[in-house]
Amino acid sequence: MSLLRTSIRACTGSLPSRAVLSPRSNAVASYSMKFPTLDTEPIKETKATETKKSTTEPTTSTSTSTSSDPSQVKQVKLSAKERAKFSSMSIRDIFDGFLTTEESYDPIDTKPIFEDPSKFPALSTFHRDQVIQEVEKRMKRNWGLMTDDQKRMAYYISYANWGPRETLSEGSTKYGNVPPEDLPFALPSKLAMVNPTALTKIHKLPDVDLLQISEGRKEEFKNMTRKFDPLSKAVIYFALIISCLALWRDKLYGEEDMERLKHELPESPLVLAELKRQQEYEDEQRLIKEKQEQEERERLTLEEEQSKRSSAKKWYYLWLR
Amino acid sequence: MFRSVLRTPVVRQSLTSSIRASTPMVSAVKFQSIRSFSDHHEETFEEFTARFKKEFEQAYDLFEVQRILNNAFSYDLVPSPEVVGAALRASRRVNDYATAVRVFEGLKYKVENAEQYNAYLEELKDVREELGITLKEDLFPELVNTPHHN
Numbered sequence A: 001m002s003l004l005r006t007s008i009r010a011c012t013g014s015l016p017s018r019a020v021l022s023p024r025s026n027a028v029a030s031y032s033m034k035f036p037t038l039d040t041e042p043i044k045e046t047k048a049t050e051t052k053k054s055t056t057e058p059t060t061s062t063s064t065s066t067s068s069d070p071s072q073v074k075q076v077k078l079s080a081k082e083r084a085k086f087s088s089m090s091i092r093d094i095f096d097g098f099l100t101t102e103e104s105y106d107p108i109d110t111k112p113i114f115e116d117p118s119k120f121p122a123l124s125t126f127h128r129d130q131v132i133q134e135v136e137k138r139m140k141r142n143w144g145l146m147t148d149d150q151k152r153m154a155y156y157i158s159y160a161n162w163g164p165r166e167t168l169s170e171g172s173t174k175y176g177n178v179p180p181e182d183l184p185f186a187l188p189s190k191l192a193m194v195n196p197t198a199l200t201k202i203h204k205l206p207d208v209d210l211l212q213i214s215e216g217r218k219e220e221f222k223n224m225t226r227k228f229d230p231l232s233k234a235v236i237y238f239a240l241i242i243s244c245l246a247l248w249r250d251k252l253y254g255e256e257d258m259e260r261l262k263h264e265l266p267e268s269p270l271v272l273a274e275l276k277r278q279q280e281y282e283d284e285q286r287l288i289k290e291k292q293e294q295e296e297r298e299r300l301t302l303e304e305e306q307s308k309r310s311s312a313k314k315w316y317y318l319w320l321r
Numbered sequence B: 001m002f003r004s005v006l007r008t009p010v011v012r013q014s015l016t017s018s019i020r021a022s023t024p025m026v027s028a029v030k031f032q033s034i035r036s037f038s039d040h041h042e043e044t045f046e047e048f049t050a051r052f053k054k055e056f057e058q059a060y061d062l063f064e065v066q067r068i069l070n071n072a073f074s075y076d077l078v079p080s081p082e083v084v085g086a087a088l089r090a091s092r093r094v095n096d097y098a099t100a101v102r103v104f105e106g107l108k109y110k111v112e113n114a115e116q117y118n119a120y121l122e123e124l125k126d127v128r129e130e131l132g133i134t135l136k137e138d139l140f141p142e143l144v145n146t147p148h149h150n
Helices: A002-013 A023-052 A062-068 A070-099 A111-115 A117-122 A125-139 A148-159 A215-225 A230-262 A269-320 B002-007 B009-028 B045-058 B062-072 B081-093 B097-110 B114-123 B125-131
Strands: none
Touching (some): A111 A117, A117 A148, A148 B097, B062 B097, B081 B097, B097 B114, B114 B125
């Protein structure tokens, strides 16, 4: 709680930077600036009156001093009611930039985006999707009827340097006034022959490593394939060893405990009741099983007897014939 | 039962005779590997054109079209107008306008000079007009005066 109070004070203390604070936090600041005057001034006044006034009125309370100033009374009531509210608001203001995102999910007017596609990467994911869907919908129809803005937008979405293509230099000038870097052949192209025949043999060019075609991508690749430094490695291996040891120890500890608990009676009546119930259930199951086995045995002996009898009869019957 | 059949003299004799007869033939046949992974068949221009035309015609989504495009442009030849036309029609089929524009952009850098590029544009004029494809340099007019990059 004290931490919260200090944070509120820190917030209210930063009044001069007014432009950074939101209007809501300004309001909080103005209110909290009044709090010290409310808390301290009446007391000072009473002390002053105590010294000035005669001993006939020695106990001039704060209530009398506050009642003399109606505006201050109003402020005291307000502070009591809304202190918690304002403190929570100020806390919210402090963490506003870190925790919340003011992303709206209302469709926007896409006309300015179509006019200037370079605004597209700055949009939120939701609005990007909105633009992409519009373009895709349009691309499914006749391309001849597409406007230049729509065509530019389609090209920008697919091949301009934003998102995964951000590290390509294409589009770093206006809309890519440089050769594309992700071509599968090296520039400049040199022609070996002008008129190939049907039987001219062709060959594959050496592969271009698209992961390292530009400086930006090289940097990304380096970061991607960077190995751990020895210290990090040591920490990771140490953590792994400790985890393995802990697991092993935990397993052993658990086993020992189970062995020990088998011979100890728990003290909790709930656990005892549970054990009793379990015992009763096990006994019941055992009895049922024994009964079933007994029945099975009886049935088998009966069947044996019957088979003996029937075979005898059969033999007898055969003998008779 | 099978063993007993083999043990019968007639069958045994016939089998051994057939093996003996076939042995010289086996030795005469040259060994040929079934899997010829390391056998680099050199493709001709005609085969290349036919293969990529077929691949573009069979491409069923944008990823496939882009993959085939990358492959088609990674040989030591500029794909023939037939292949480029097939690529444009494949882009139309998967409804991706940007890839159609990109085909011409790739072509621009694949050829050696502006004349060759113009020759390709002339050859593909009909397809381009039919599909309504605008070139990148027309879409972004600030690039009109830039020289041919290659």
